[in-house]
Amino acid sequence: xxxxxxxxxxxxxxxxxxxxxxxxxxxxxxxxxxxxxxxxxxxxxxxxxxxxxxxxxxxxxxxxxxxxxxxxxxxxxxxxxxxxxxxxxxxxxxxxxxxxxxxxxxxxxxxxxxxxxxxxxxxxxxxxxxxxxxxxxxxxxxxxxxxxxxxx
Amino acid sequence: xxxxxxxxxxxxxxxxxxxxxxxxxxxxxxxxxxxxxxxxxxxxxxxxxxxxxxxxxxxxxxxxxxxxxxxxxxxxxxxxxxxxxxxxxxxxxxxxxxxxxxxxxxxxxxxxxxxxxxxxxxxxxxxxxxxxxxxxxxxxxxxxxxxxxxxxxxxxxxxxxxxxxxxxxxxxxxxxxxxxxxxxxxxxxxxxxxxxxxxxxxxxxxxxxxxxxxxxxxxxxxxxxxxxxxxxxxxxxxxxxxxxxxxxxxxxxxxxxxxxxxxxxxxxxxxxxxxxxxxxxxxxxxxxxxxxxxxxxxxxxxxxxxxxxxxxxxxxxxxxxxxxxxxxxxxxxxxxxxxxxxxxxxxxxxxxxxxxxxxxxxxxxxxxxxxxxxxxxxxxxxxxxxxxxxxxxxxxxxxxxxxxxxxxxxxxxxxxxxxxxxxxxxxxxxxxxxxxxxxxxxxxxxxxxxxxxxxxxxxxxxxxxxxxxxxxxxxxxxxxxxxxxxxxxxxxxxxxxxxxxxxxxxxxxxxxxxxxxxxxxxxxxxxxxxxxxxxxxxxxxxxxxxxxxxxxxxxxxxxxxxxxxxxxxxxxxxxxxxxxxxxxxxxxxxxxxxxxxxxxxxxxxxxxxxxxxxxxxxxxxxxxxxxxxxxxxxxxxxxxxxxxxxxxxxxxxxxxxxxxxxxxxxxxxxxxxxxxxxxxxxxxxxxxxxxxxxxxxxxxxxxxxxxxxxxxxxxxxxxxxxxxx
Ligand SMILES: [Zn+2]
Ligand SMILES: [Zn+2]
Ligand SMILES: [Zn+2]
Ligand SMILES: [Zn+2]
Ligand SMILES: [Zn+2]
Ligand SMILES: [Zn+2]
Numbered sequence: 001x002x003x004x005x006x007x008x009x010x011x012x013x014x015x016x017x018x019x020x021x022x023x024x025x026x027x028x029x030x031x032x033x034x035x036x037x038x039x040x041x042x043x044x045x046x047x048x049x050x051x052x053x054x055x056x057x058x059x060x061x062x063x064x065x066x067x068x069x070x071x072x073x074x075x076x077x078x079x080x081x082x083x084x085x086x087x088x089x090x091x092x093x094x095x096x097x098x099x100x101x102x103x104x105x106x107x108x109x110x111x112x113x114x115x116x117x118x119x120x121x122x123x124x125x126x127x128x129x130x131x132x133x134x135x136x137x138x139x140x141x142x143x144x145x146x147x148x149x150x151x152x
Numbered sequence: 153x154x155x156x157x158x159x160x161x162x163x164x165x166x167x168x169x170x171x172x173x174x175x176x177x178x179x180x181x182x183x184x185x186x187x188x189x190x191x192x193x194x195x196x197x198x199x200x201x202x203x204x205x206x207x208x209x210x211x212x213x214x215x216x217x218x219x220x221x222x223x224x225x226x227x228x229x230x231x232x233x234x235x236x237x238x239x240x241x242x243x244x245x246x247x248x249x250x251x252x253x254x255x256x257x258x259x260x261x262x263x264x265x266x267x268x269x270x271x272x273x274x275x276x277x278x279x280x281x282x283x284x285x286x287x288x289x290x291x292x293x294x295x296x297x298x299x300x301x302x303x304x305x306x307x308x309x310x311x312x313x314x315x316x317x318x319x320x321x322x323x324x325x326x327x328x329x330x331x332x333x334x335x336x337x338x339x340x341x342x343x344x345x346x347x348x349x350x351x352x353x354x355x356x357x358x359x360x361x362x363x364x365x366x367x368x369x370x371x372x373x374x375x376x377x378x379x380x381x382x383x384x385x386x387x388x389x390x391x392x393x394x395x396x397x398x399x400x401x402x403x404x405x406x407x408x409x410x411x412x413x414x415x416x417x418x419x420x421x422x423x424x425x426x427x428x429x430x431x432x433x434x435x436x437x438x439x440x441x442x443x444x445x446x447x448x449x450x451x452x453x454x455x456x457x458x459x460x461x462x463x464x465x466x467x468x469x470x471x472x473x474x475x476x477x478x479x480x481x482x483x484x485x486x487x488x489x490x491x492x493x494x495x496x497x498x499x500x501x502x503x504x505x506x507x508x509x510x511x512x513x514x515x516x517x518x519x520x521x522x523x524x525x526x527x528x529x530x531x532x533x534x535x536x537x538x539x540x541x542x543x544x545x546x547x548x549x550x551x552x553x554x555x556x557x558x559x560x561x562x563x564x565x566x567x568x569x570x571x572x573x574x575x576x577x578x579x580x581x582x583x584x585x586x587x588x589x590x591x592x593x594x595x596x597x598x599x600x601x602x603x604x605x606x607x608x609x610x611x612x613x614x615x616x617x618x619x620x621x622x623x624x625x626x627x628x629x630x631x632x633x634x635x636x637x638x639x640x641x642x643x644x645x646x647x648x649x650x651x652x653x654x655x656x657x658x659x660x661x662x663x664x665x666x667x668x669x670x671x672x673x674x675x676x677x678x679x680x681x682x683x684x685x686x687x688x689x690x691x692x693x694x695x696x697x698x699x700x701x702x703x704x705x706x707x708x709x710x711x712x713x714x715x716x717x718x719x720x721x722x723x724x725x726x727x728x729x730x731x732x733x734x735x736x737x738x739x740x741x742x743x744x745x746x747x748x749x750x751x752x753x754x755x756x757x758x759x760x761x762x763x764x765x766x767x768x769x770x771x772x773x774x775x776x777x778x779x780x781x782x783x784x785x786x787x788x789x790x791x792x793x794x795x796x797x798x799x800x801x802x803x804x805x806x807x808x809x810x811x812x813x814x815x816x817x818x819x820x821x822x823x824x825x826x827x828x829x830x831x832x833x834x835x836x837x838x839x840x841x842x843x844x845x846x847x848x849x850x851x852x853x854x855x856x857x858x859x860x861x862x863x864x865x866x867x868x869x870x871x872x873x874x875x876x877x
Contacts (some may be wrong), residue, residue: 006522008494064492065522097536098519099491099511 005033012102016120024106026057034059038070038106042149043114047141048076051149055085057102065108067096068105075148077141079118079127087112088122154386219267235387324387330433393863401589403601405574410564410585411857413574417443425450431463434506434541437530437563441570462507462533462540490515492534503550505533516550524555529562577602578613586610607786616786619869620793628793631730650679663739677739733796744782747830751778753837761843770843773852777833780855787862791819794869820864825861829854 013033016026023041028034038055042048045127054073059064070092072085080088091100121127129137157434219520405413421443422432438461439446452455458465487496490512497512504510511519511534519534520542531547533540544563548556568574568585577584582604599616601607608615609625617625646657649665653671663676758771799812832851836843868874 006493008492011494062522064266065518091536097534097538098515099535145236 008064009033021103021107023110024103026102026106030035034063036102040106040110040113040118042145043058043110046114047138048078048113048145048149051076051145053113054151059102064098064100067092068102070105070109075144077126077137077144078113079116079121079130079137080112082122086122088120091106163257198734284469322517361742371431402600403587403589404577404601405585407561407564407583411560413587414564414567417441421446423436425454427463430543430545431458431461433543434461434463437541438539441567460539462505462538464506479665488512492519505540505542505546507533507535507538509533509538509540510567513550517552520547520551520559521555523766524551524559524562527562529559529566531559562783573598575610575613577604577606579604579606582606617790617793618787620790620797623796624793627797632734642673647676647679650674650681662834663743663827664831677736709843730796734790737789740785740792742784743830744789747778747781747785750833750837751775751782754778754833756835766843770848773855774833774836777829777836777855780858781826781829781833781853784822784829784858784862787866788819788823788826791815791822791865815865815868818861818868822858822861822865825854825858829858 002131013028020026023043025039026036028036036057036059038057040053040055041049042053052074056071056073058069060069063111072081072087074085076085082088087109089108089112091097091105116130118127118130121130125138129140206429214234227294267813281754353659371842381819421427421436423428424447425432426433427435427686434444435450436447437455455465487498488502489496490502492511492515495512500510502510503516515534520531523531531542532538533542544560547559551559565576568576573588575586576582577586579602582602584602585599586602588600588610598609599618600610601616607619608614612622612625614622614625618817620628646655648654649656649667649670649672651674652667653668654667654669656667664673664682665676666673674680675682746788754774754777758774761771761774764766795812795815799815801808829851831856832847835849836847
């Protein structure tokens with residue numbers, strides 16, 4: 001559709017690099033400027049604290065008319081993130097607005113790590129665990145964080 | 153407060169009633185008014201934009217407020233449902249071939265569908281039309297919702313019985329009328345008419361009089377050519393009147409009229425809520441055109457609703473006075489940054505929505521176009537979590553004209569879906585919609601006719617099925633699915649000559665069959681000799697002996713233990729009864745299909761005649777005749793479904809038995825008239841270019857008879873007067 005990179009993507013990329021949001025880093029791949037390697041640090045006072053989570057983010061041709069595609073690459077025990085790393089977040093689906101940006105998306109994901117929402121689940125068994133025994137679920141999430149989210 | 157709302161709803165629904173007829177003179181007035189007010193709104197909007205341009209700071213503050221407060225309360229947007237197709241169009245292909253094919257292929261359903269797309273009424277009544285589910289769940293305060301459907305057929309008949317009103321006289325009058333028309337039938341050819349006997353006759357009778365009158369004139373044809381032409385025009389006008397005096401309680405609306413209809417609704421709401429037109433439009437769309445919901449919610453909390461929908465809240469808005477309480481803030485114009493593309497733009501290259509969010513025109517166009525292409529009928533501000541409705545005018549300005557047309561189509565569809573008085577015509581490719589009048593509480597009048605010619609049931613979207621009810625149609629379809637399909641097909645299309653036993657396939661609409669082998673003339677319906685058929689045989693009745701036997705049989709059953717054999721017999725009897733009705737139902741259905749082919753032929757014939765030496769008015773009667781014939785066929789077809797369910801326990805209840813007899817009398821009468829009309833028309837088609845006056849007049853008379861008999865039958869059914877004895 002568009003051969004030249006839209007000005008908006010260039011601007012967003014520049015800003016992501018020049019003034020990154022705390023705890024978030026996003027760098028475009030060298031061979032594809034629409035593909036971003038994302039790292040989110042587990043928020044403090046969450047079961048994911050201390051973890052380093054890798055994600056991939058891809059901007060489709062009709063971005064910003066459609067939402068970016070985002071996925072967790074690091075295994076994570078979270079009621080709104082499934083085994084394949086897909087995220088259940090309204091703004092990535094029906095609530096997407098072209099006025100949103102990569103930055104806001106990543107901040108929203110970070111917020112989701114701080115406040116899991118088991119009532120709107122994607123990974124059903126995890127959400128069930130969260131609802132029936134939150135304490136145990138949180139400790140499992142911490143375990144997974146230690147196990148999988150410790151590599152650079 | 154509640155009382156006030158109720159009052160307003162009532163008031164508003166009163167306004168709604170007149171909507172149905174808005175395509176006439178007052179419609180133009182409305183649109184004029186509307187356009188003037190929209191232009192003033194346009195100005196207002198420009199003003200707003202200017203004001204807005206002046207303060208960026210204030211703007212961003214207000215937007216964040218909106219973001220926080222609008223939140224999730226926005227309704228999820230429903231997708232557009234595709235409308236059902238699957239209805240007959242009126243093109244024709246040789247049906248003989250069709251029957252041949254289908255029959256040879258041992259009833260291959262797919263084959264039929266393939267061969268016979270133009271009818272799409274498949275030979276089995278069970279697939280008549282896709283049943284469109286009604287998805288609307290709007291709260292209708294002013295609309296009479298049809299009574300809950302009766303689940304069993306016995307209930308159906310008892311409900312008929314219960315509604316004994318005081319219309320005994322009516323049916324006797326009907327009968328009288330019928331008798332008198334029958335007597336006139338015999339005298340038509342001689343053109344005698346006794347005006348004294350017409351005391352309380354209807355208009356149609358007068359119509360006939362005028363026809364006789366003109367016949368007398370016609371005898372002087374050669375001498376008074378000019379005057380004669382005038383008379384033919386009179387005749388034509390007369391026929392036309394027959395068509396138009398149906399007492400229609402529905403209108404056919406074009407796409408433009410539908411939009412006008414929407415504007416009218418918007419205007420009503422604007423007046424009712426004292427808000428500007430564009431706000432009213434946004435409110436209505438936000439609430440899916442459910443005006444009652446909108447009204448009650450708006451009166452509850454106008455401020456919150458206004459915010460949610462993204463319109464300005466007016467404490468006391470006057471439609472004539474466009475000066476409103478907008479936040480007037482100036483700002484030295486600089487470049488504006490579009491949050492979608494990230495570029496900076498001059499003022500004229502960005503567009504503000506009512507919610508004060510703005511984007512560059514290209515991004516707007518991209519966003520709106522992609523949403524419209526997704527089938528979205530409800531466009532809202534692209535800003536995150538802003539539910540503000542975007543006005544049509546803004547959309548029109550920003551997108552390509554063909555995209556805007558698409559949008560109008562989607563939003564009109566949505567509007568129709570939410571409106572209980574509106575339905576799209578089910579004919580594929582037909583863009584018209586039918587609007588029924590709110591005040592037509594008569595549940596019997598579901599049958600509507602689109603300007604494209606297609607008649608359908610407003611309630612269930614099937615092809616028009618009077619006098620059978622929608623419930624009976626559903627039961628019938630289920631019933632037909634149960635029975636063997638192959639046997640249906642054979643019963644319907646192939647019979648053995650009663651004399652020489654050669655297999656005969658029906659290839660004309662007429663029930664009068666002449667065997668090609670032995671020249672025996674017989675009736676397709678009852679398979680008896682045609683000779684004297686009209687006087688001695690009645691072929692529309694399910695023979696009484698059969699039925700009384702059956703019920704005697706059931707009487708025995710009650711006393712004795714039922715054996716397997718007896719049960720078998722009973723189900724066989726029941727099947728027999730069903731097949732009796734099915735056979736007659738499908739006979740009329742097939743005749744109707746064949747007669748549709750004749751319609752094409754008739755059109756050619758009319759052209760031919762016109763070229764030869766007749767005037768357009770002179771040949772018009774052929775079309776009228778064919779149309780009346782098709783109409784009667786359809787009614788007759790469904791009388792058998794009606795009868796199958798309505799007289800189920802006729803032998804047990806005397807009243808039902810009487811009603812059945814009366815009904816069959818009327819049915820038979822109409823059947824005879826229809827057959828006669830069919831024969832007369834077939835004759836015309838065979839004839840050469842010379843057209844005899846007597847033929848023309850005979851057909852015209854039969855058109856009138858058929859019409860009045862049809863109405864007599866329908867009236868007897870719909871007014872339940874059948875059961876009043
Ligand atoms: Zn832009
Ligand atoms: Zn907005
Ligand atoms: Zn139509
Ligand atoms: Zn119906
Ligand atoms: Zn024969
Ligand atoms: Zn017969």
